Amino acid sequence: MNSAPILALENLTMRFGGIVAVNALSFVAGREQITALIGPNGAGKTTVFNCITGFYKPTSGIIRLTHDDGAQYEMQKLKDFNISKQAKVARTFQNIRLFPGMTALENLMVAQHNALMRASGLTFLGLLGVPSWRAAERSAIDAAVFWLKRVGLIDRADEAAGNLAYGDQRRLEIARAMCTSPALLCLDEPAAGLNARESGALSELLLSIRADHGTSILLIEHDMSVVMEISDRIVVMDYGVKIAEGTPREIRDNPKVIAAYLGTDEEEAVAVMEAEA
Numbered sequence: 001m002n003s004a005p006i007l008a009l010e011n012l013t014m015r016f017g018g019i020v021a022v023n024a025l026s027f028v029a030g031r032e033q034i035t036a037l038i039g040p041n042g043a044g045k046t047t048v049f050n051c052i053t054g055f056y057k058p059t060s061g062i063i064r065l066t067h068d069d070g071a072q073y074e075m076q077k078l079k080d081f082n083i084s085k086q087a088k089v090a091r092t093f094q095n096i097r098l099f100p101g102m103t104a105l106e107n108l109m110v111a112q113h114n115a116l117m118r119a120s121g122l123t124f125l126g127l128l129g130v131p132s133w134r135a136a137e138r139s140a141i142d143a144a145v146f147w148l149k150r151v152g153l154i155d156r157a158d159e160a161a162g163n164l165a166y167g168d169q170r171r172l173e174i175a176r177a178m179c180t181s182p183a184l185l186c187l188d189e190p191a192a193g194l195n196a197r198e199s200g201a202l203s204e205l206l207l208s209i210r211a212d213h214g215t216s217i218l219l220i221e222h223d224m225s226v227v228m229e230i231s232d233r234i235v236v237m238d239y240g241v242k243i244a245e246g247t248p249r250e251i252r253d254n255p256k257v258i259a260a261y262l263g264t265d266e267e268e269a270v271a272v273m274e275a276e277a
């Protein structure tokens with residue numbers, strides 16, 4: 001296994017006019033690990049995701065991704081479409097962004113358009129059904145079926161995505177991202193809106209994706225039961241800066257983190273912790 005972390009942020013800063021949403025943020029996400037990015041509302045987490053995945057060009061700083069084979073990408077220099085295509089970073093969104101009128105299977109096929117376009121030679125070869133196109137189409141279908149089975153939706157393959165229950169749509173989004181065989185999977189609040197049973201199933205799914213496929217995962221999540229159960233490391237942000245970093249146990253007992261969530265100062269947080277102990 002390559003010893004470099006899958007992702008390294010160095011002094012990432014993102015300004016919107018006078019607002020500094022992310023301020024000189026540095027952290028690494030370990031290879032084949034689950035790293036959670038947490039913090040109170042407005043801390044800057046989604047902005048970090050948007051910089052990593054090319055939605056925003058950061059004001060300054062470096063976002064370095066290193067593949068298993070040693071290939072390195074400075075993502076702030078890549079065009080946004082190359083972040084998924086070359087650097088192999090996939091993401092899901094805070095609000096579900098499936099194609100609601102397409103079936104579950106079709107949503108997973110669309111996600112693989114890069115491979116299919118290549119096989120078509122960027123021409124009409126697909127229409128003629130040449131062998132290279134047929135092989136690429138077959139493997140795209142196989143991947144879609146594999147991931148539909150994996151997330152427990154194979155029986156709903158022909159159902160319009162918009163008709164699926166909310167929790168099923170969330171899992172379909174993860175399946176769609178995994179169809180692209182990402183080196184890094186970025187999940188923006190995957191447990192939002194899920195009930196306790198669905199959150200438990202989500203935790204199991206993410207742990208198995210890491211264990212069986214060696215996928216590195218970066219996760220923004222407010223549901224602390226999910227974060228504490230599955231994260232190898234947690235990075236905590238508040239007002240655009242990193243205020244703590246560590247294992248779930250270290251973060252749970254960190255007065256700075258508790259103070260940030262309670263909106264108090266550290267001394268008050270210690271008092272609350274002592275009262276609860």
Ligand SMILES: Nc1ncnc2c1ncn2[C@@H]1O[C@H](COP(=O)(O)OP(=O)(O)OP(=O)(O)O)[C@@H](O)[C@H]1O
Pocket residue numbers: 016019020021039040041042043044045046047048
């Ligand atoms: N496009 C934008 N233009 C101006 N300000 C922005 C923009 N995007 C984010 N911000 C500001 O940057 C700060 C960080 O927002 P961000 O959405 O990254 O926080 P967050 O930690 O993801 O919050 P939440 O947990 O509520 O989703 C906020 O003050 C927000 O208003």
